[in-house]
Amino acid sequence: MSQIWGGNPAKFLRKLKSKEIDFIPKSAENYSNLAKVHAAENAKPLNAIEFEKVLRKRYAGKDEEYDSMLGIVRETPPELKLPNNIESDNEAKRPLNVS
DSSP states (O other), X not given: OOEEEETTTXXXXXXXXXXXXXXXXXXXXXXXXXXXXXXXXXXXXXXXHHHHHHHHHHHTTOOHHHHHHHTOOOOOOGXXXXXXXXXXXXXXXXXXXXX
């Protein structure tokens, strides 16, 4: 049986819901993929990091919905795109709502 415990000393908070239990393997996969991306980012040379900083500054604050109302289409540089195996904040659906 899966449970949530917290505090110091630990005390029982509640049982996990079935959706939360089903999400555990997906969460583990996401963390594994994120670790791979983190390792790749840390292996980059300084000039690549500085180049990406310039690109991020250029594309910062661009809102797709606002742009679409103006008829603007912006292409995100491939250097700033997440790999396919990582969910962005907009795509991630987190059934866990633990407080």
